Structure formats: structure tokens, C-alpha cells
Amino acid sequence: MTTRRQVLTGAGGLVLSVAAASGAMGLVSCAATQQKEAPTPQAVAQLQQAADAQQLPWPYKALDPVATAERGYKAYYDGGCMYGAFEAIIGELRAAVGAPYNTLPTKMMAYGKAGVNGWGTLCGALNGGAAAIYVVSDDKTRDQLIDELYSWYSQEAMPQYTPKNPKFQKIATSTSESPLCHISVTKWCNASGFAALSPERAERCAWVTASVAKYVAEMLNSNAQASFKAAHTIPAAVTQCLACHGKGGAKENVHASRMTSCTQCHTDLGPKHPGSR
Amino acid sequence: MTTRRQVLTGAGGLVLSVAAASGAMGLVSCAATQQKEAPTPQAVAQLQQAADAQQLPWPYKALDPVATAERGYKAYYDGGCMYGAFEAIIGELRAAVGAPYNTLPTKMMAYGKAGVNGWGTLCGALNGGAAAIYVVSDDKTRDQLIDELYSWYSQEAMPQYTPKNPKFQKIATSTSESPLCHISVTKWCNASGFAALSPERAERCAWVTASVAKYVAEMLNSNAQASFKAAHTIPAAVTQCLACHGKGGAKENVHASRMTSCTQCHTDLGPKHPGSR
Numbered sequence: 139m140t141t142r143r144q145v146l147t148g149a150g151g152l153v154l155s156v157a158a159a160s161g162a163m164g165l166v167s168c169a170a171t172q173q174k175e176a177p178t179p180q181a182v183a184q185l186q187q188a189a190d191a192q193q194l195p196w197p198y199k200a201l202d203p204v205a206t207a208e209r210g211y212k213a214y215y216d217g218g219c220m221y222g223a224f225e226a227i228i229g230e231l232r233a234a235v236g237a238p239y240n241t242l243p244t245k246m247m248a249y250g251k252a253g254v255n256g257w258g259t260l261c262g263a264l265n266g267g268a269a270a271i272y273v274v275s276d277d278k279t280r281d282q283l284i285d286e287l288y289s290w291y292s293q294e295a296m297p298q299y300t301p302k303n304p305k306f307q308k309i310a311t312s313t314s315e316s317p318l319c320h321i322s323v324t325k326w327c328n329a330s331g332f333a334a335l336s337p338e339r340a341e342r343c344a345w346v347t348a349s350v351a352k353y354v355a356e357m358l359n360s361n362a363q364a365s366f367k368a369a370h371t372i373p374a375a376v377t378q379c380l381a382c383h384g385k386g387g388a389k390e391n392v393h394a395s396r397m398t399s400c401t402q403c404h405t406d407l408g409p410k411h412p413g414s415r
Numbered sequence: 416m417t418t419r420r421q422v423l424t425g426a427g428g429l430v431l432s433v434a435a436a437s438g439a440m441g442l443v444s445c446a447a448t449q450q451k452e453a454p455t456p457q458a459v460a461q462l463q464q465a466a467d468a469q470q471l472p473w474p475y476k477a478l479d480p481v482a483t484a485e486r487g488y489k490a491y492y493d494g495g496c497m498y499g500a501f502e503a504i505i506g507e508l509r510a511a512v513g514a515p516y517n518t519l520p521t522k523m524m525a526y527g528k529a530g531v532n533g534w535g536t537l538c539g540a541l542n543g544g545a546a547a548i549y550v551v552s553d554d555k556t557r558d559q560l561i562d563e564l565y566s567w568y569s570q571e572a573m574p575q576y577t578p579k580n581p582k583f584q585k586i587a588t589s590t591s592e593s594p595l596c597h598i599s600v601t602k603w604c605n606a607s608g609f610a611a612l613s614p615e616r617a618e619r620c621a622w623v624t625a626s627v628a629k630y631v632a633e634m635l636n637s638n639a640q641a642s643f644k645a646a647h648t649i650p651a652a653v654t655q656c657l658a659c660h661g662k663g664g665a666k667e668n669v670h671a672s673r674m675t676s677c678t679q680c681h682t683d684l685g686p687k688h689p690g691s692r
Binding site for chain 2: 180181183184187188191192194196238241242245246247248249250253255256257258264265268269272273280281284285288317318320323324327328333334335336339383385390391392393394395396397403406
């Protein structure tokens with residue numbers, strides 16, 4: 139990890155590019171370039187802000203999980219599921235902490251809607267939740283938080299959080315057994331009877347976004363107090379599959395060391411396959 | 416979209432939070448608060464930088480696709496596939512444009528490695544590529560670029576780009592028919608004979624990251640000249656499935672309006688299912 143000092147003084151590219159952008163080209167004081175004139179205080183302030191923003195993790199302040207969920211619910215209708223979950227966390231911290239959170243254009247995360255622009259891949263709430271975790275967590279715990287989030291989402295009935303002023307009073311729940319948008323939504327459609335492009339389904343995803351935002355806030359709060367403990371684990375059935383298909387196995391051909399279910403997609407295992415039903 | 420003027424003068428939360436963070440609390444000039452004292456030029460410069468950073472899309476400058484690919488290849492080994500593809504684009508623009516690119520902590524995108532921390536969901540190169548597209552593209556074309564990227568990745572043999580100084584001289588190719596990490600890697604393992612956690616597989620993913628970065632750069636360059644045209648489309652077989660399972664269909668239960676193949680997962684359609692093999 140680059141330190142702020144390195145960014146400010148050593149890594150010439152950043153110094154030069156900030157200076158160029160702030161109209162102070164040629165004024166840069168840097169060991170690698172010839173000093174001509176002192177940079178303006180404004181240029182230094184902008185440099186400092188950019189250097190602070192490049193350092194992860196960003197400062198964390200305990201979040202109100204319900205306020206975070208409510209922000210996520212509202213943001214869903216402003217920019218979809220990934221933006222919703224990401225803006226829930228980052229927006230709350232922007233309000234509570236200020237810089238560097240105010241430099242992050244959270245709307246960029248709108249790309250993740252419906253498993254990335256309708257491709258049905260990763261649930262956008264989980265995509266945005268993981269991104270937010272990486273902004274504020276240290277590298278010793280952030281992956282544990284992601285694993286817990288994805289396992290929780292896959293194993294429990296969703297959505298869990300009911301917004302204070304919902305568009306629909308009641309939303310059915312379903313268990314996805316997967317972090318994928320397409321699987322999660324289809325299971326909900328089958329459980330609820332509503333269509334995949336219905337307003338009820340959109341509301342369900344808004345509640346899921348709020349639920350994810352709330353759970354991430356709770357995990358981050360626990361983690362900040364060094365009291366985080368994972369409540370969900372990788373199922374034994376998956377571990378069994380990975381004994382052959384995972385690292386060091388006889389047929390190490392699966393690049394997914396964490397999953398809630400293998401057999402929900404792999405339904406066609408022949409009778410000779412070990413452990414087949 | 417909020418304008419810079421709104422951010423600087425109207426949206427009190429941002430103004431207040433920046434001021435608080437920069438130690439200028441109580442100095443803020445804002446219609447909604449009582450004016451006490453003029454903010455320092457440094458605080459104004461930081462506010463301006465934060466306001467600029469919140470505005471999307473960020474300014475674009477034509478990229479060198481090969482330099483972008485090389486940066487992606489190197490970044491893969493620094494922080495994985497998602498960071499690799501994202502840093503390829505944003506890092507090149509940071510060097511060429513400066514602010515606001517220097518405020519974005521691209522390392523946050525490391526979360527997407529191996530389909531998000533080993534979950535095998537969305538290919539991280541595609542996750543980071545889509546995020547980068549949303550940073551620099553307007554809302555009329557950005558979704559078209561994502562669709563082209565995901566279709567290209569799924570339909571063509573990957574990787575396409577050979578780095579200048581690779582760790583391995585030759586890497587086998589395979590066609591994923593899917594934007595998912597797990598499927599993409601398993602098909603490559605089956606085609607190449609290498610294991611999913613082998614150094615050859617890592618190198619393959621580094622080349623894929625470089626290939627994605629290069630293709631995104633080429634698309635963004637075309638788009639900046641208003642000459643972008645999609646070269647890949649959604650296959651007719653998928654369109655046929657969505658006639659019943661997509662919007663307005665008899666069984667609208669699929670939340671994936673774009674995909675390269677339905678039948679590679681849905682292998683168990685009974686003989687009575689329309690169009691089944």
C-alpha cells in the first residue's frame with residue numbers, strides 16, 4: 139500500500155497529474171523534477187485531498203443500520219440495486235464523515251443493475267455491498283465480511299427488511315441458494331407468482347437492497363468493534379464437491395471456492411458420479 | 416444529475432460535510448445556513464475538487480489500447496482481475512487527465528477477484544470493465560458498450576491479447592458462452608488441461624484482463640468519436656427463450672434480458688418443452 143507521503147512526494151505521476159489538472163503545471167515541488175516555484179496552497183489542498191482519497195481503507199464511523207437500509211431503499215429507485223447498496227453505505231458515511239467520501243461518484247455503480255445491465259449475473263446489491271466493504275475495511279477482515287454477506291444472502295429467506303414507507307405492504311420471501319441475480323429473482327417469481335419485470339418484483343429487489351445494506355452496516359459496526367463473527371458457513375455438500383474439483387483435488391477444474399449449492403445447476407450428474415443422488 | 420453549481424451551493428449536506436472534514440466548520444457560505452465568515456481558498460479548492468469528482472461522466476481522452484492492455488496485465492498481478500481491468504482504464508486516464516481520476520481509490524475494486532473473492536460469479540475483468548465504462552460514458556451509450564463487451568467476451572475465443580513480457584509464452588483459448596467466472600474458467604481448464612488454481616490459469620486470467628481492458632479502450636475511443644457500433648448481438652436461441660420467459664411472455668420469470676446461452680445451464684428441459692432438443 140502506498141503511503142500518503144509517497145503519494146505527495148514520491149510518485150511523480152500523481153503529483154504531476156494533479157498539478158496539471160489544477161492549472162499549476164510547472165509549479166510542482168518534487169524530488170524527481172526541477173523545482174521552479176512553490177505550489178499554491180489551493181493546489182496543495184487538492185493534492186492532499188486526492189492523496190487521502192487514494193488511501194484505503196477510508197475512515198469508518200458506526201452506522202445506524204435502519205437509516206442505512208432506508209437510504210438503500212430510496213437509492214434503489216434512483217439508480218438500481220448495486221448503486222442502492224453502495225450509496226446506502228457510502229452516502230451515510232459521506233453525511234457522517236465528509237471527505238474523502240464526497241469525492242466518490244457513487245452513481246458509477248448503477249452499472250450493476252439486474253446483474254449488470256440485465257445480464258442476470260451477480261445480484262447488484264451483493265456487488266455494491268462487496269465494493270462498499272472494500273472501501274472501509276482492512277485487508278485482514280474484508281474477505282470474511284464478503285463471505286458472510288454472500289452466504290447469508292444465499293441461505294436465508296429474502297428480503298428481510300421492510301421499509302418504513304413501502305410501495306407494497308407485503309412482499310413474499312424466497313431463498314436463492316445463490317448470489318446470482320437470475321437465480322435469485324426466478325426463485326422469487328416462482329414463490330410469489332409475480333412476473334420478473336413487474337413492479338412487485340422491483341419492490342422486492344428494493345427491499346433486498348435495503349436488507350443487504352442493513353446487514354453490511356451491522357457487520358461493519360461489529361468489525362469496527364473487533365467483535366465480528368461469521369454466522370454462516372459454506373455447506374458441507376459444497377465442500378465435498380470441492381474435495382475433488384477444488385484446490386489440489388483429483389479434477390481441480392472449478393474456480394469457485396465458495397458457493398451455497400453446486401447441484402442446483404449441476405442436476406445432470408450421472409449415477410457413477412461420486413455422491414450423486 | 417446534480418450540477419456542480421447545485422453541489423457547491425445548494426445541496427447543504429455535501430457542503431457541510433466537506434467543510435467539517437476540512438476543518439472549516441462554521442465558515443460555510445450557503446443559502447440554507449447563516450453566513451459567518453468566508454471559507455478559505457483551500458476549502459473552496461477541496462470543495463470544487465469534490466464537486467467535480469461527483470459529476471459523471473468524467474472527462475475522457477483517447478486511450479492507447481495496447482498501453483491500456485499492458486497496464487491491465489500488470490495490475491492483474493497487483494490486485495486481481497476486477498482491479499486489473501478497472502485500473503487499466505482509470506490508471507491510463509489518471510496519467511493523461513489527472514483530476515478527478517486521482518481521487519478514485521481503484522484498489523477498492525480488488526473485491527471482484529475470482530468472481531468476487533472466489534465465489535465464481537461475474538468475471539472480475541467484466542465487472543471492472545463495466546464499472547470503468549460507467550465512469551467515462553454518457554447515459555445514452557454506456558449500456559450499449561456493456562452489452563457489446565459481455566457479448567464479445569462470451570462469444571469469442573479468449574484470451575485475445577498476448578502481453579509483451581508474459582510469464583508463459585503460450586496460453587490456450589476457450590469460448591465461455593457466459594460472463595460468469597466459474598463457467599469461463601472451467602471451460603478453459605477443460606480446454607487446456609491445466610488446473611483451476613494453477614499459475615497457468617492465473618496467467619490466462621491476466622491475459623483475459625488485458626484483453627478486456629484493450630477492448631474497452633477501443634470501444635471508448637470509438638464512442639468518443641461517435642463511431643461505436645456493436646459487433647455482437649444476443650443469439651436468436653436466447654431471444655427465443657425470452658419470448659416466453661422474458662418481458663410480456665407467457666411465463667415471465669427470468670430476470671436476464673441478455674445472455675449468450677440458456678441451454679448450457681438448462682440442460683434438463685423435458686421433451687415437451689417448446690424448442691427442446
